[in-house]
Amino acid sequence: MKKLILIIFAALQTVSFSQVVDSLEITKAEIYDHIKYLASDELEGRFTGTEQCRIAAEYIAREFKKAGLQPAFNGSYFQEFPFISDIKLGDNYCNFSGEETLSLEVQKDFIPLPFSDNLSIEGKIIFAGFGISSKENNYDDYENIDVKNKIVIVFRNHPDVNTPHSPLEQYAGLRYKATVARDKGAVGIIFVNTSDKNDNDNLFKLEYDGASKVKGISIIQIKRDAFQNLLSKLGLNAEELEKQITVNKKPNSFEINTTARIRTEVFEIESISWNVGGFLKGNDEKFSDEYLVIGAHFDHLGWGKQNSLYQGEPMIHNGADDNASGTAGVLELAEKFSSEKNNLKRSVLFFAFSGEELGLLGSNYLVNNFPIPIEKVVTMINMDMIGRLKDSSLIIYGTGTSTKWKDILNENNSFGFKLTFNDEGFGPSDHSSFYGKKIPVLFFFTGTHSDYHKPSDDFDKINSEGQEKVLKYIYSVATEINNSEIKPDYLAVERKDSGRITASRVWVGTIPDFAGDVDGYKLGGVTEGSPAALAGLQAGDIITKFGDKKISNIYDFTYAIGNYKPGDKVKVIIKRADQEIEVDLELKAR
Incomplete structure (x- = not known):
């Protein structure tokens, strides 16, 4: 009888262990379940700062805890940040x-x-x-x-x-x-x-x-x-x-x-939203104080209040691909890395940002209020809209931000992806905030589609099987970065884009900080080799005057540069910390 009991107990343990191993694999079923919940009508599009956004944040935190991640923010999984949510009349x-x-x-x-x-x-x-x-x-x-x-x-x-x-x-x-x-x-x-x-x-x-x-x-x-x-x-x-x-x-x-x-009299209403973060500590004494960041934004457009491309009565914009897919990617990778945590050389930070749809607000706040010295981050991997893989085509931005990237990406492509590389480090998602801090980045993206920023971006259109392949590929790339004996180098990639809203003949090379609520135009970064960089401008500077024009915001700046032509020299006044500095800037052609 005892022998029979031992055999049954051993069999049960085998089944249990097998189930645990399966649960820590990246699977299309778990991807689908995460996206189905995050993109449900119950969460009403997860608009930044709303109750539904908070509920989504709590779901992510629970998943981080379940996967065995430690809280990233001084004992908490949550980082609050302020933002302007609305205006009211006085x-x-x-x-x-x-x-x-x-x-x-x-x-x-x-x-x-x-x-x-x-x-x-x-x-x-x-x-x-x-x-x-x-x-x-x-x-x-x-x-x-x-x-x-x-x-x-x-x-x-x-x-x-x-x-x-x-x-x-x-x-x-x-x-x-x-x-x-x-x-x-x-x-x-x-x-x-x-x-x-x-x-x-x-x-x-x-x-x-x-x-x-x-x-x-x-x-x-x-x-x-x-x-x-x-x-x-x-x-x-x-x-x-x-x-x-x-x-x-x-x-x-x-x-x-x-x-x-x-x-x-128009008053701005300040609200609070949340980033969610957890981490796994590396085990190599030499490398555990270096960090790989894996992130995605979890907010979307709510009822289409802002940035919707839908024309009609208000409807819930569930944002299944944008970006419940990327959020599910963070959760699956967190779980997978946790199951292999004994093999980690470097530490890994996992973040889910809100405020992306309003201008990278959450990630911008994070990089300026980072839980560790941000210089210890060796790479940031971002996932935004990775749920609609079609014809095995995968787009990767940031491939020029380190000399290591293209070899690593090609060597780990055992999945048959048709890879499209874009070298630029700045772009329309949260990796930009990290690249502005001189961190090499990779941004994975399966492409846009006709449901982008519309109520029709629903979970039933997700290619979860394709996303499983994408995430397994990202895992293999991230694992090689994590375990490499050599830290990825950082390269500045020239980008001839001033961030202008209207067409311009001139190039300045500034990257806006949309989270900066200041009197002036705050810079999130400058493009290497640009007029702004050559003049000594840097991330965090606030432009208050451009030539004879007072600058109160990004619009003032974009209008001001429209009055000049390539080759013109302009006196620019910036505020840096508590100093007011005047610099000479020579404009170039786009």
Whole structure:
């Protein structure tokens, strides 16, 4: 009987051990289960800072703990970080006084724009056409008018709107027009819809656009009826005035015999979101103090509040591929590495970031508030959208950031992948934050698709079998990096991309830090060999003046460089720590 019991016990132990081993393998079933939950309607798209985002973070932390990872943040799996989640109105008013007094009601007749400064102003009204000043295109609404200490009222869009790819299109942005008006001395700018807006005359949507305010100017929009009321005193018609300018392509600016009193007050609402982190300690005395980072973002678009490509009523954007797939990858790799932890030379940190969809907020905060000295990180591996493998095509970014990468990637490709290499270290995902700290990176990506940033990016479209192959490949690459006797070297890869929003003829080479809520344009990094690098600019610098233009945010910067050509030398003022530094920067061609 005892022998029988021992045989049964041994058999049970064998089954149990086999199950444990299987559970620590990378499997398509576990990948599918992770993605199915993270991309479920229950989590409502995991928008940064929401309750559903927190629930997803707790799920990731539980999986880290289950896999045997230690908490990465001083005994916690969670790292909180602040971000601007929304805006709200304070005390706003708009009154016009001339022969008669006209008082407008906020959100009914007028609206302050989200990027308006908080100011109380008073001044005479100048109609300045479309608010465009472009000498090179022989069009200037500000020619022969003085707007210093006055308030300009302008049409939205531009006068050549019916011409595809008109050169005036780059001057049509509301932020750009506000910056131009401010730089010409105006204390306020009032926008009016043109008559081609399907006659709805909707007020601007009050929504945070991810950048700092335009300092030093009040910015509002009023209804066309209110504008027509002002013009009627002069015997003019708003639609005819607009038509006259667009047909003749000539400005028609003038003073309106009216004074405006305007107060704009828009408050930014700060919220909290979370990064999740765990680690496995290496076992080699020589290398255990070096760290390999494996990460992915777990946030998505919620109900399509921002950055959605879907046109229609609000719907949950579940983000199965973007990026529940990458998050599932982190969980599977964490489990796999944990099962082999006795063989690790270097330590491994696993991170899931939120705030990526809002501008790499979580990873940017992490690299500036890292749980260990960040110089100890030897490599960062990022996974973003790895769930739609098609035709065995796998794209890898960052392949030029170390001399080791291409050999390692090719030698470990026993899976038959058709590899596409992109050398750049900066790019549209969280590896950028690490590369800005001079860390070699690899970013794995199976390609975009028609469901990108739409409600249709659901778990049933995931190729979990293909993702299993991708993760096993990443595991083999990561294992070689972890166990190599030689630390990967870092290479700076030239990237001719200034981060501009509008087209530009010049190259500066700055990389924006979207997490920087500062008065100025904060740099997340600079491209090697770029004008910015040659001038001595570096990550963390805040550009406050570019030539004669005050810089309050990235938009001010992008507009300012549009006034220059390759070869121009520009004086740039930066803030570095508590110092104000002036540097000379010579622009190059893109």
